[in-house]
Structure formats: C-alpha cells, structure tokens
Amino acid sequence: MARSRSFIITCILILTISANTFAFYLPGVAPRDYREGDEVEVHVNSLTPMMGPATQQLKSVIPYDYYYKPFHFCQPNELKSQPESLGSILFGDRIFSSAYVLKMKVDEKCKLLCNQTVPPEDAKFINQRIRENYAINWLIDGLPAASKKLDAKTHTYFSSIGFELGDQTEPSLNNHYEITIQYHTQDKDKYRVVGVIVKPFSRRYDATLFSQTDGNKDCDSVSNKLVLSETNSNDVFYTYDISWASSSTAWATRWDSYLHTFDPRIHWFSLVNSIVIVLFLTGMVAMILLRALHKDISRYNQIEDKEDVQEDFGWKLVHGDVFRPPANVMLLSVLLGSGAQLFFMTAVTLVFAVLGFLSPSNRGSLATVMIIFYMLFGSVAGYVSARVYKMFNGDSWKKNVFLTAFLFPSLIFAIFVVLNFFLVSAKSSGAVPATTLLAIIGLWFLISVPLCFIGSFFGFRKPKIEHPVRTNQIPRQIPDQVFYLRPIPSMLMGGVLPFGAIFIELYFIMNSIWGNKVYYLFGFAALVFVILTITCSEVTILLCYFHLCAEDYHWSWRAFLTSGASGLYIFIYSIMYFATRLQITSLTSTVIYFGWSGVMSLMFFVLTGTIGYFACLAFIRRIFMSIKVD
Structure with a gap:
C-alpha cells in the first residue's frame, strides 16, 4: 500500500513539473558575440503560405525555394547552402546565403540590393503567390525575421514568423524592407542579436533615383506601389533600410516573443x-x-457442492x-508491434520536449528526434509482435519478423514517396531530395530492420504467454447482439x-x-x-x-x-x-x-x-x- 501511494505521489509530481515547464526550452545553439562593424549574416529560407490577415485561412500548403527562378530575387555572388538536419529538410527548409550586407550597429538608408527584370509569365506566377498570401522567411543569427502582429483579444503585440511577399488587395510586390535588428549589450563592446523585425513596402521606383551619386537617395519619397504587369516586362528594384535598436531582452529569452499563445x-x-x-x-x-x-x-x-448454486x-x-486465436492473427500481431513502436517513440519524444531539449532554435529537431527514436524502437516492434504471435500459437515466425519490419513502414514510406512526386511536379522546395530519401532508407535498413530482427529473436525465445483458462476445441455459438454492441456502432x-x-x-x-x-x-x-x-x-x-x-x-x-x-x-x-x-x-x-x-x-x-x-x-x-x- 505504501509503495502504491509513493508511486501515485511520484506521478503527480511528474505531471506538475510537466505543466510548469511547458514554456521552458534549452537554447540549443551557442550565443554569438559581435563587435561594432562585424558582419551579421542574413540567410534566406523557403517561401511558405501563411494565414490571411482577414479570413485567417490558408490558400496553399506548398513551399517554394527562395531562389526559385520565377521569383527573381537578388542572389549573392557566391551562393552557399547551409547545413540542415534531417527533420528540417523533411519540413521543407532550404536555407541559403543572401546578398544582404548587415554590419553590427551600422545603420543603412535606402540601400539598393539589385535590379531585376521580371517577364510577364513570371509576374503572373508572383502575383498568384501574393494572392495566396505567401511569406518571405529570413534567418539572422539563427533568429527568424518576423513581422509585428496585434493579438485582437489580448491587445498585445507579438512576433509572427515571416513577412508578406506582397499586398493581396492589389496585388502589389513588396520590394523595400525596413529591417530593425534588436541587440543586447553583453560587455561595453560585445553585442548579441535578440530580435529581427521586418516591415515590407511596395514601391515603384524610377531608375533615375539610383543614378544619383550624392548619397541623398530617399526611398520614402516613392508612394506608388509596384504592381507587376502580366503583359509586359517589369523592372524591379530591391532596396532595404537597416536600423539597430538596443534591447533589454536577454539572449536566452529572445524566442519568447515568437512563442505567442493566442x-x-x-x-x-x-x-x-x-x-x-x-x-x-x-x-x-x-x-x-x-x-x-x-x-x-x-x-x-461459490462452493460447488451447494445445491442452490446457479449455472x-x-x-x-x-x-x-x-x-481463442482471432482471425488474421499475423496482421494483428504486426500492427500491435508497430503500435508499440509508435507509443514508445511518442512517449520518449515528449519527455525530451517537456525537459526542454527540443528548442525551436534547433530547426527540425523535433522531427529528427522522432525519426531517430522510431528507428531505435524497431526492437520494441519486433519483440511485441513476436510475443503476441507466439501467444496465439503462430508458427510462421519468419513471415512475422519480415512483415513487422516492413509492412507498416513500407506503407508510410510509399505514401511519402507518392506525395513527394506531387511536390516535385509543383517544383516545390518541400520535395525531398533523392539523397535524403536514400538516407532515410539507409536508416531504415541499417538501424530499424536489424533492431526489429533482434527484438523478434528475443521475443520468440521467451516462453509462450500462458492463458489462465484452457480453450475448448469447439467454438461456442455467439447469440445475436443488441444494436449498440454490434461491431460498427x-x-x-x-x-x-x-x-x-x-x-x-x-x-x-x-x-x-x-x-x-x-x-x-x-x-x-x-x-x-x-x-x-x-x-x-x-x-x-x-x-x-x-x-x-x-x-x-x-x-x-x-x-x-x-x-x-x-x-x-x-x-x-x-x-x-x-x-x-x-x-x-x-x-x-x-x-x-x-x-x-x-x-x-x-x-x-x-x-x-x-x-x-x-x-x-x-x-x-x-x-x-x-x-x-x-
């Protein structure tokens, strides 16, 4: 009794700690200190659809590469891709270097990034993405560029990841960005980036503005919006402002403004x-x-020799x-093994997440950890499936081992590959590269399958689970069931x-x-x-x-x-x-x-x-x- 009481108290404590740590996370990456004038790199990520400001509805679920040719965004002289985790790739992240030049505490005004010519067919593509409310995603010092939004219920501002590609009502393309970077002072000459806010604008520039050499260019004087023509070529000038603002926000809590609960x-x-x-x-x-x-x-x-004992x-x-062994005992045991694998994967992943090891600053960490644990718990699938199959006197143990290792994962992987072909046909950045597919197959065959075989080996070696009562040779007839006890209801x-x-x-x-x-x-x-x-x-x-x-x-x-x-x-x-x-x-x-x-x-x-x-x-x-x- 004392042992059960202590177990209950322990469970209550664990649940209490879980409830109190829902907003805690470990940073996951080491902070970087900058000195005044040091370059702060700007990386670009895939464009993703976001919910509309008025209807709060999504119009697409397909991400696009930032440097997908029809967008005609400015590219750096040397384009470099950034290393990404497996989960980050699977979720459509494609991170590259950019042409933007930012230096710590150095403000810029109306700086020209590049000039692009957008043909009519690409203008039609861009306008469609604007109507679907696509967002541009940047990363500065690992922190997503955000736009300030107002929560109508709490009347508080929060940072919403990404900023609009354009204005849906026109539609007009945003080609000027006011970038405000918040920094926290560590020492008198060391600074850390703790916030990135981007405010986009649509401006139809005259080329003569950028022919001036006296440095008095004023982007704010341009009031006309840039509406791309779908019948003629368009000249697009990309510009940006940079301003630095001191902030009291510590580096360890810089993600708090992104983690907004409505x-x-x-x-x-x-x-x-x-x-x-x-x-x-x-x-x-x-x-x-x-x-x-x-x-x-x-x-x-009741004592059997009593005369009034009922039948x-x-x-x-x-x-x-x-x-009695059920119908299709092979399929049932295989599904139970796969379900046990999913259960342990989910439980252990949530433990790591609650303890704060899966920080949002580690992009794709949640998906990566889930995949790794799923592979590792292949041993659980093999063991559970073997034990259940042996309990019901199954004798095709080789078939059981093979199906446990391949049936359910193959079904999920087949659906994944089919969906990937649709993304490839749409030229989406969400399409998983062939190298990543090979890596997943490698993890499956080199980790999950061998562990499943090992689990099945130990499962079949264990003694059969004995039932408390014997099974009759002749099955008993089942009477008609009332409606609510029939299978489907x-x-x-x-x-x-x-x-x-x-x-x-x-x-x-x-x-x-x-x-x-x-x-x-x-x-x-x-x-x-x-x-x-x-x-x-x-x-x-x-x-x-x-x-x-x-x-x-x-x-x-x-x-x-x-x-x-x-x-x-x-x-x-x-x-x-x-x-x-x-x-x-x-x-x-x-x-x-x-x-x-x-x-x-x-x-x-x-x-x-x-x-x-x-x-x-x-x-x-x-x-x-x-x-x-x-």
Whole structure:
C-alpha cells in the first residue's frame, strides 16, 4: 500500500513539473558575440503560405525555394547552402546565403540590393503567390525575421514568423524592407542579436533615383506601389533600410516573443475537458470493477457442492473461448508491434520536449528526434509482435519478423514517396531530395530492420504467454447482439471519447503544421497524451466487459478497432479543418493535405488501437485468473 501511494505521489509530481515547464526550452545553439562593424549574416529560407490577415485561412500548403527562378530575387555572388538536419529538410527548409550586407550597429538608408527584370509569365506566377498570401522567411543569427502582429483579444503585440511577399488587395510586390535588428549589450563592446523585425513596402521606383551619386537617395519619397504587369516586362528594384535598436531582452529569452499563445484559456479548457472525460470513464470502470465484477466473481466462486448454486452465466460462459486465436492473427500481431513502436517513440519524444531539449532554435529537431527514436524502437516492434504471435500459437515466425519490419513502414514510406512526386511536379522546395530519401532508407535498413530482427529473436525465445483458462476445441455459438454492441456502432462509440479528449489540442497542432507556426506547449501535449492513454484503456475495457457479458468472445480485433476508431475521427476532423480553415483550390495542395492527414490518422489509429488491445488483454487475463474453472 505504501509503495502504491509513493508511486501515485511520484506521478503527480511528474505531471506538475510537466505543466510548469511547458514554456521552458534549452537554447540549443551557442550565443554569438559581435563587435561594432562585424558582419551579421542574413540567410534566406523557403517561401511558405501563411494565414490571411482577414479570413485567417490558408490558400496553399506548398513551399517554394527562395531562389526559385520565377521569383527573381537578388542572389549573392557566391551562393552557399547551409547545413540542415534531417527533420528540417523533411519540413521543407532550404536555407541559403543572401546578398544582404548587415554590419553590427551600422545603420543603412535606402540601400539598393539589385535590379531585376521580371517577364510577364513570371509576374503572373508572383502575383498568384501574393494572392495566396505567401511569406518571405529570413534567418539572422539563427533568429527568424518576423513581422509585428496585434493579438485582437489580448491587445498585445507579438512576433509572427515571416513577412508578406506582397499586398493581396492589389496585388502589389513588396520590394523595400525596413529591417530593425534588436541587440543586447553583453560587455561595453560585445553585442548579441535578440530580435529581427521586418516591415515590407511596395514601391515603384524610377531608375533615375539610383543614378544619383550624392548619397541623398530617399526611398520614402516613392508612394506608388509596384504592381507587376502580366503583359509586359517589369523592372524591379530591391532596396532595404537597416536600423539597430538596443534591447533589454536577454539572449536566452529572445524566442519568447515568437512563442505567442493566442488564448491560453483554450488550452486549459482542453485540459479540463480531457480530465472530465477521464474522471467519467474512471468512475464507470471503477463501478464495474468494484461492484459488478466483484459480485460476479463471488458468485462464480461459490462452493460447488451447494445445491442452490446457479449455472454459469454472463462472461464466465465464454471462458473456454475468450483466448481463442482471432482471425488474421499475423496482421494483428504486426500492427500491435508497430503500435508499440509508435507509443514508445511518442512517449520518449515528449519527455525530451517537456525537459526542454527540443528548442525551436534547433530547426527540425523535433522531427529528427522522432525519426531517430522510431528507428531505435524497431526492437520494441519486433519483440511485441513476436510475443503476441507466439501467444496465439503462430508458427510462421519468419513471415512475422519480415512483415513487422516492413509492412507498416513500407506503407508510410510509399505514401511519402507518392506525395513527394506531387511536390516535385509543383517544383516545390518541400520535395525531398533523392539523397535524403536514400538516407532515410539507409536508416531504415541499417538501424530499424536489424533492431526489429533482434527484438523478434528475443521475443520468440521467451516462453509462450500462458492463458489462465484452457480453450475448448469447439467454438461456442455467439447469440445475436443488441444494436449498440454490434461491431460498427460499438467502435464508433468507443472512438469518440479518446478523440474528445484531444481534439482541442489537435487544433493547435494542425495550426502549427499547416500555418507555419511554432508549437512549444509540450507540457500540455504530454498531459494530453497521458490522458489519451488512460481514456483509450478505460473505454476499451468498458466495452469489452459489455461484450463478454453478452457472450461475445471476439474481443481481440474489437479492442484494437474500438480505441483505434479515434483515428477515423481525426481524419473526419481534418476534413472539417480543410473546409473551415483552408481555401485551397489547387490539386497538388489538396493531395498533399489529405495525404499527410491520412498518414497522421493511420498512425494514430495504430497507436491508440495498440493501447486499447493491451489494456483489454490485461483486464481479461486478470478477471479470468480470479475465477475457478473446472
């Protein structure tokens, strides 16, 4: 009892620490000190669509390379690509050097970057990207260039990553940038960059302005906007101003202005909503375990020589069939292995994120860590699949090992490759290079597959999991079930509760994925994941008990599909998100959106289905160990 009490106290402390550390992160990169006059490098990243200022809707999900030829942006004399992590590449980052020249604490006014001639067909392409509200993304000292936005609810300003390519109403191209760089003084002659704000403007310059040699050029005197003609060639002059502003913001907290929560009360409402669902389910399960089950077990275990003992009834009637191997046991064991792999990957990644190791300053670190952990936990997939398959007397162990290592990962990889072809056809920077694809395949075959084989080896070497009751040779006939206990209705009922526990947090996650926003509330995400696990377990146990009482012993697939049905609700939610938050008209964007939504829903289906199955297995083993069976 004391041990269980200390375990509960430890769990409460862990959850409390998780909730209090949601905004904490380790910087991830070493700070760089500059002296006055030192060059501060400007790097450019892919152009990405962002939500419109009025409608708050996305019109595309396809990123483009900054130096994609139709944009005609100014290039440096020597173009250099920057090293990127695997996750950064997969999320479409393509970082290059730029032609901008910035020197610490040296202001510039109306500085000409270059002059470009934009032909009509490229003007049409640029105008379309402006209408789709594309944003330009820069990196200065590793910090994203941002535009100042006002939160209408809290009336506070925050830094929104990226700045507009142009004005949607005209559409006009922004070709002049007012760059304000905030710096923090370390010593009297050492400075650090702590903020980058860019304010873009559209200006149709006269070439005579830049023919002046007296240095009195005034870009602010130009009032006409630059609207690109789609019938004639266009001369475009790119200019910029630089101003340096001292700031009291410390380098360690320079990301705080980017990590803006629009309405923190929604997150707390999500958490409270999830906790209420868990408490409701816990009460239901407790009632069954403490009242109905206890009463059942007491009646089943009455002394046999009493004359008034009733015949077997309820869930005891199926004791000879409840551990009968289900149909397609091979597929079930493979999916359970893949689900266990996803569960451990998610849990460990969230632990690292909550502790602050996945800083937003390390671009792509979250995706990179997830991929690495997924590969490493291939051993878990092999072990779990082998143990389940052996438990149900499976004898095709070679086929089991092969399918565990390749079936689910191959399906995800095949969808990934198909979606990549669509991105290649759209000439998007989001298209993953062939070298990166080879690297992923190398990680898969050199790390995940061998570890899966090793896990399967140890899984098959372990003794078979013995069931508490014997299985009859002749299957028992299942009586007709009431409507709500039939497979499809019960699965739909079971899946809605786990989805209800996470759907509000899911909204913020999808906004960060598709809206080019930074997601950092990992404390909330970790708590929601714990609540999701509890909800999946309890709802599956609850429905499993009802099925057994109705003499339906086909629980294995039913348990997996009941909690796994929440993945179906996630896909339905993604359709609603598409209809309400997106204004996509292109086929490529539509395919990319629904392709990745399908992948996310499929992975969630396997993950939650695995949680439900093992919770149900533990429950059934426990109750049948508690009764006496001849």
